[in-house]
Each structure stands twice: as structure tokens, then as C-alpha cells.
Amino acid sequence: MELLDGKKASLAIKEELKLEIAQLSAEGKKIPHLAAILVGNHPASETYVAAKVKACEEAGVKSTLIRMEAETSSLKLQNTINSLNNDPDIDGILVQLPLPRHINESEIIYSIDPDKDVDGFHPVNIGKMVLGDETFFPATPYGILLLLEHFKIQTKGKHAVIIGRSNIVGRPLSILLSRNKQPGNCTVTLCHSYTENLKEICLQADILVAALGKPEFVTADMVKEGAVVIDVGITRIEDASKKSGFRLKGDVHFDSVAPRCSWITPVPGGVGPMTIAALLKNTFTSCMQKN
Numbered sequence: 001m002e003l004l005d006g007k008k009a010s011l012a013i014k015e016e017l018k019l020e021i022a023q024l025s026a027e028g029k030k031i032p033h034l035a036a037i038l039v040g041n042h043p044a045s046e047t048y049v050a051a052k053v054k055a056c057e058e059a060g061v062k063s064t065l066i067r068m069e070a071e072t073s074s075l076k077l078q079n080t081i082n083s084l085n086n087d088p089d090i091d092g093i094l095v096q097l098p099l100p101r102h103i104n105e106s107e108i109i110y111s112i113d114p115d116k117d118v119d120g121f122h123p124v125n126i127g128k129m130v131l132g133d134e135t136f137f138p139a140t141p142y143g144i145l146l147l148l149e150h151f152k153i154q155t156k157g158k159h160a161v162i163i164g165r166s167n168i169v170g171r172p173l174s175i176l177l178s179r180n181k182q183p184g185n186c187t188v189t190l191c192h193s194y195t196e197n198l199k200e201i202c203l204q205a206d207i208l209v210a211a212l213g214k215p216e217f218v219t220a221d222m223v224k225e226g227a228v229v230i231d232v233g234i235t236r237i238e239d240a241s242k243k244s245g246f247r248l249k250g251d252v253h254f255d256s257v258a259p260r261c262s263w264i265t266p267v268p269g270g271v272g273p274m275t276i277a278a279l280l281k282n283t284f285t286s287c288m289q290k291n
């Protein structure tokens with residue numbers, strides 16, 4: 001078994017970006033600039049945004065963090081997004097989800113300029129992705145593609161089984177893995193909460209992706225010998241022995257599943273850092289379209 005080490009792969013991507021951005025700077029060209037909006041102070045969101053800002057610094061991407069109160073109105077948030085849409089220095093706009101309940105997330109995502117939608121959630125970008133055009137892919141599925149690419153995992157002709165059909169992970173990943181490109185060309189089965197015979201389907205997977213948000217759901221008896229297993233799940237489990245008061249668990253029971261796999265992602269340190277690397281790549285691409 002070998003580790004699909006997301007920390008290592010994301011570091012390589014950040015180093016590569018850093019060199020390219022230094023080159024842009026040396027040539028007097030515009031460097032990438034990401035604006036992140038955090039509404040409220042949800043602890044997990046705080047952590048994710050802080051990690052994104054730190055990754056920007058590491059890669060030489062300029063970042064601006066805009067904090068807004070949890071009670072902020074939808075209109076005020078949209079006005080902030082509008083001014084970022086109109087700011088020529090901003091290449092990427094990220095609105096950290098989830099938003100407070102009184103704000104309609106779709107409306108907010110739709111108000112982001114698709115050319116600055118580096119999270120890849122805008123319907124224009126989703127539509128382009130479905131049609132096979134180059135565009136901003138949603139950060140987590142794109143991060144998974146980058147991870148497969150980094151470790152030279154062969155996907156052509158393989159059966160990929162994805163558990164979870166959310167708009168941000170499972171569904172877009174099913175589209176990307178089935179496209180006629182590398183990584184891609186998989187036969188994809190997309191499973192969800194109404195899937196019957198889930199275990200039997202998982203046992204057919206050459207590539208098994210768990211993205212359902214149920215800690216340690218995938219056990220050894222669901223995994224084919226030699227499979228590539230990608231664990232997207234992140235659940236905080238209370239743990240008084242940790243300084244933070246919690247530890248992170250994935251959707252895969254790592255200790256029992258790992259010995260059966262050819263490759264497996266750890267949690268943390270697998271898909272998480274790759275999601276951030278994908279966001280940086282999208283921001284860089286957006287900037288290059290202006291340079």
C-alpha cells in the first residue's frame with residue numbers, strides 16, 4: 001500500500017506556482033489575487049479560511065480576507081461581491097460555505113462573476129465542465145484529479161465508484177472522471193443514500209471515492225484487493241486529549257482498509273490540502289487570463 005500524500009503533492013503544486021508567480025512579478029506583470037469572504041465565525045470555516053490564506057502566502061498569491069458579521073444581510077454580501085467583481089485586481093472570489101441560514105447560498109454563488117468563480121460552483125462553470133470545456137472546476141474534485149495526476153494513477157478504463165452525490169464533491173467528480181481526458185476515461189458509478197447493494201458495487205471499484213460525511217463508513221469488506229481509495233470525508237470527533245478538543249476522521253476505516261489498497265489517502269493530509277492547491281491553481285489561471 002502506498003499513501004496518496006496530499007501534503008506532498010500540494011507542496012509540489014505550491015512550489016511550482018511560486019516560481020511562476022515570481023516570474024510574473026519579475027516581468028512586472030500582475031500577480032494572482034484571491035479575495036475570501038467569511039460570514040460569521042463558524043469554527044470549521046475559520047480553520048478552512050485560515051488554511052487558504054496561509055496557502056496563498058506560501059505560493060506567493062496575494063490574498064484579502066473580508067470578514068462579515070453573521071447577521072450581515074444578503075444584500076450587503078451581494079454588494080461586497082459586486083465590488084469584487086468590478087475590481088480589476090481581484091482574480092478569484094471565494095465565499096466560504098456554509099453561509100448563515102438567512103442567506104440563500106445559490107443566490108450568492110450566482111452573483112459571483114463566473115470569470116472569478118475560482119471555487120467552480122457557478123452554473124456557467126458547472127455547465128462548461130459538463131460539456132467538457134476548460135473552466136474552473138470545483139476545488140475538491142479538481143484537487144482529486146491533481147492528486148491522481150501527481151502520483152501517476154492510471155484511470156483510463158477503470159471503474160470508479162463514488163459514494164455521495166453532492167454538488168461540490170460527488171456529482172462534479174463523476175463528470176470529471178468520466179470525461180475523455182486524463183485523468184478521466186473511467187466508467188463511473190455514482191452512489192447515494194438510496195443506492196441498493198452498496199457493498200457489492202463498492203467491491204467492483206478499481207477507484208473508490210468516499211464522500212458521504214459518515215466517519216469510518218467504508219470498511220475492509222467493501223474494498224477490492226488492490227483498489228485506489230480516496231477519502232474525502234472530514235468529520236470532527238470530540239477528543240479531550242487534543243489541544244483543539246477534537247480530531248478529524250475520514251469516511252474510510254483507514255487501519256482495516258489500507259492493507260487491501262494499492263493507494264489510499266490519509267485523513268488529514270489527503271484530499272484537504274489538494275482542495276486548497278486546486279483553488280490556488282484556479283486563481284492563477286484566472287490571473288493568467290488577464291496578463
Ligand code: NAD
Pocket residue numbers: 140163164165166167168169170191192193194195198211212213214232233234235271272273275
Ligand atoms: P453532503 O452531506 O452534501 O452529501 C453527502 C452525500 O452522501 C449525499 O449525496 C448522500 O446521498 C450521500 N450519502 C449519505 N449517506 C449515505 C449512505 N449511507 N450511503 C450512500 N450514500 C450516502 O456532503 P459533502 O458536502 O459532499 O461532504 C461529504 C464529506 O466530505 C463531508 O465529511 C465533508 O466534510 C467532506 N468534504 C471534504 C472536503 C475536503 O476538502 N477534504 C471538501 C468538501 C467536503
